[in-house]
Amino acid sequence: MANPLIRKLEQFSQLPVEDQRVLEQATAGHIRRFGPREDLMSEGDEPGEVTVVLSGWVSRYKQLEDGRSAILAFLLPGDLCNPNISVLREMDHSVGALTLVTVAEISQPLFEDLMLNHPRISQALWREALVSAAIQREWTISLSQRTAYERLSHLLCELFFRLRAIGATRGRSCDLPVTQAKLAEATGLTLVHLNRTLQELRAANLVLLKSRILTIPNLEALMTAALFNPNYLHLGCAANPPDRTAAQLRAPDDLRVAGDYRASSPPDPTDL
Amino acid sequence: MANPLIRKLEQFSQLPVEDQRVLEQATAGHIRRFGPREDLMSEGDEPGEVTVVLSGWVSRYKQLEDGRSAILAFLLPGDLCNPNISVLREMDHSVGALTLVTVAEISQPLFEDLMLNHPRISQALWREALVSAAIQREWTISLSQRTAYERLSHLLCELFFRLRAIGATRGRSCDLPVTQAKLAEATGLTLVHLNRTLQELRAANLVLLKSRILTIPNLEALMTAALFNPNYLHLGCAANPPDRTAAQLRAPDDLRVAGDYRASSPPDPTDL
DNA sequence: CGTCAGGTTGATGCCATTCAACTTAGGTGG
DNA sequence: CCACCTAAGTTGAATGGCATCAACCTGACG
Numbered sequence: 001m002a003n004p005l006i007r008k009l010e011q012f013s014q015l016p017v018e019d020q021r022v023l024e025q026a027t028a029g030h031i032r033r034f035g036p037r038e039d040l041m042s043e044g045d046e047p048g049e050v051t052v053v054l055s056g057w058v059s060r061y062k063q064l065e066d067g068r069s070a071i072l073a074f075l076l077p078g079d080l081c082n083p084n085i086s087v088l089r090e091m092d093h094s095v096g097a098l099t100l101v102t103v104a105e106i107s108q109p110l111f112e113d114l115m116l117n118h119p120r121i122s123q124a125l126w127r128e129a130l131v132s133a134a135i136q137r138e139w140t141i142s143l144s145q146r147t148a149y150e151r152l153s154h155l156l157c158e159l160f161f162r163l164r165a166i167g168a169t170r171g172r173s174c175d176l177p178v179t180q181a182k183l184a185e186a187t188g189l190t191l192v193h194l195n196r197t198l199q200e201l202r203a204a205n206l207v208l209l210k211s212r213i214l215t216i217p218n219l220e221a222l223m224t225a226a227l228f229n230p231n232y233l234h235l236g237c238a239a240n241p242p243d244r245t246a247a248q249l250r251a252p253d254d255l256r257v258a259g260d261y262r263a264s265s266p267p268d269p270t271d272l
Numbered sequence: 273m274a275n276p277l278i279r280k281l282e283q284f285s286q287l288p289v290e291d292q293r294v295l296e297q298a299t300a301g302h303i304r305r306f307g308p309r310e311d312l313m314s315e316g317d318e319p320g321e322v323t324v325v326l327s328g329w330v331s332r333y334k335q336l337e338d339g340r341s342a343i344l345a346f347l348l349p350g351d352l353c354n355p356n357i358s359v360l361r362e363m364d365h366s367v368g369a370l371t372l373v374t375v376a377e378i379s380q381p382l383f384e385d386l387m388l389n390h391p392r393i394s395q396a397l398w399r400e401a402l403v404s405a406a407i408q409r410e411w412t413i414s415l416s417q418r419t420a421y422e423r424l425s426h427l428l429c430e431l432f433f434r435l436r437a438i439g440a441t442r443g444r445s446c447d448l449p450v451t452q453a454k455l456a457e458a459t460g461l462t463l464v465h466l467n468r469t470l471q472e473l474r475a476a477n478l479v480l481l482k483s484r485i486l487t488i489p490n491l492e493a494l495m496t497a498a499l500f501n502p503n504y505l506h507l508g509c510a511a512n513p514p515d516r517t518a519a520q521l522r523a524p525d526d527l528r529v530a531g532d533y534r535a536s537s538p539p540d541p542t543d544l
Numbered sequence: 545c546g547t548c549a550g551g552t553t554g555a556t557g558c559c560a561t562t563c564a565a566c567t568t569a570g571g572t573g574g
Numbered sequence: 575c576c577a578c579c580t581a582a583g584t585t586g587a588a589t590g591g592c593a594t595c596a597a598c599c600t601g602a603c604g
Contacts, residue, residue: 012359043503062413064499070416072409087284087399092406092504116391127359129401134364136408137344141334143415144342144460148560179582188416193560195584227336231315232364420592451550465592467552 003027005052005104007166008078009124012236019121026114027052027104034097040081045091049105051081056101057177061185062093071186073136074098074159074178078166083129084115099177127234134232143188146227148197151187153226156207158233160216165235176214201225275299277324277376279438280350281396284508291393298386299324299376306369312353317363321377323353328373329449333457334365343458345408346370346431346450350438355401356387371449399506406504415460418499420469423459425498428479430505432488437507448486473497 006023009015015023030049034040040051040058058075072093075081081095086108106114115122135158142151156176163174184194201207206222208215216222223230278295281287287295302321306312312323312330330347344365347353353367358380378386387394407430414423428448435446456466473479478494480487488494495502 060409062409064413064417065501066499068417070413072412084398084402087395088402088506089508090503092506093409115394119388122387123359126356129405130356130360133401133405133408136405136412137332137334137365140344140408140411140415141336141342143412145336145340181582190561191582192562192584196560199584227338229337231362234360234364236361453550462593463550464552464594468592471552 004054004078004166005080009121009128011165012124012127012234015120015124019118022114022118023121026106026110027054029107030105032103032105034101034103036097036099038097038101040095040097040101040103041091042094043091047082047086047088047090047108049107050083050085050111051095052104052106053077053079053081054102054104057098058101058103059096059098059182059186060093061096069185070188071182073132073139074186076159076162076166077168079132080125080128083125084111086112098182131232131234134234138232148187148189148193149200150226151189152183152194152197152201153206153222154228155183155187156201156214156216157219157223157226157228157230160214160219161230161233161235165233172217172219173213173215175212176209177212276326276350276438277352281393281400283437284396284399284506287392287396291390294386294390295393298378298382299326301379302377304375304377306373306375308369308371310369310373312367312369312373312375313363314366315363319354319358319360319362319380321379322355322357322383323367324376324378325349325351325353326374326376329370330373330375331368331370331454331458332365333368341457342460343454344411345404346458348431348434348438349440351404352397352400355397356383358384370454403506406506410504420459420461420465421472422498423461424455424466424469425473425478425494426500427455427459428473428486428488429491429495429498429500429502432486432491433502433505433507437505444489444491445485445487447484448481449484 003024005027006015006020009023031054034056041048043062053075055077058079058081059071060073060075060081061069061071063069075095081103082091085091115125138154138158142154146154159176160169160174163169168174180194180198181191183198184191187194189197198207198209201222202209204225205217206225208217222228275296277299278287278292281295303326306328313320315334325347327349330351330353331343332345332347332353333341333343335341347367353375354363357363387397410426410430414426418426431448432441432446435441440446452466452470453463455470456463459466461469470479470481473494474481476497477489478497480489494500
């Protein structure tokens, strides 16, 4: 399997082989693992290595002084936990593992070298940062304007699109290795209300979610329910070329967005 | 008055004179003005110049297909509307003037030159982007966890801190040239409820807001009410050195954060 | 003096919270 | 193999924060 960071940074445009090599090397050094509730870093931490998720799910979260807390983002393989953190004095939020997680740590000097001497990488890192910001804005508008029903639909759409872009979906299904409690923290709902909302989505036949597997029978319908417009993810039309070859079973990602021409086949969480 | 962009980028660390000169030049070229409800750019626009706010207030906002819309950020003098937009294919949100606004437009090639050949500027732009992202995260947590009362308090705290960092406060007062409707859009409340919440804040003597002038009699009290922790703004201890000399009337900014030793003097929106 | 944007107030209803209990599934040890 | 335990998920009933709808007030301005 391709290096998740390279795959991610190449989502928009291919990198020179030389740059790929450099990235490969940069992420080969310090590999670390974390268990489900472990923190990768905490609010107040001073700048250290730049951390890249290689496998597993990670959450960006923040706690208020009185104990309330919220998940601010889900980080998937290829995502950076703290890009360019060294230009700030300290972390203003925390990052925690949701599942078993593998990360690569890139030392500060090495990362600076990437930024200064590899313009294509630097550009790709900027793009990555801008897309993260766009996602954060979309969460803001979700919390501000969308109802619980729309909000949950929207989150599931987003995750499905992002997972598909990194080749982590199987047909209309994907892993969703988080509890309802975490989804509640991310959507700003209480656990109880999230559960009820999820059941509404099930009743409307928009999602199937069981034993950590999410299936979306009709993506277009879910997108409509969520008022989901994938533009903000800036996936580009060349999304995910690297493993296209190994995925001939699947329809081209771009086409599958629009049509549910496979709707006649039953939900098959196990295909591929 | 110093160039707002330079002042902004120097918030954390001074720039070499050479870099200052380059920035001065970059922002001297295309100056444009916009009236209150005009859009500086719209969702779907293709990458163009990078726009820097020189004076006035600007909002980042986004609309859903059915008409609902939300303000995602307030942009103040020195802020960039679309940093590095060229690495994306199109704008995923809109930017509109809230007041009379002056901006400088930096052409794409020029901006790329800044990024590639002026590492200190590039670094400062990264910092600016990371702080913007941090602000967006804080809005997310506000919408997700804070009550209307806390949320409005928090927004006012943030704006006051940011305005003070660019030398746009007068004692305990600052301009707040936006309608309650805009504050409602930014906090995710209805206009009616925002109005009531504002009156609660007035009743608690935490804010005075009249004819577009905001006065915060006791900043610490407001911060407590908002659960406001300014860390996420990454202002640094050297915040705002440029115009310190011209502002001897005012107490040093850093000190004024903590104490309200001037509490005995009446609110004076007109001092300085 | 009419008009209009911005601000204020009251009455009513609903979406989401809160509290509390119950179920289910997986794991562990006797 | 059952007893027990815990995390995760589900359900019911009551409460409340905020939205909604609808007036009304105020000051600026031509």
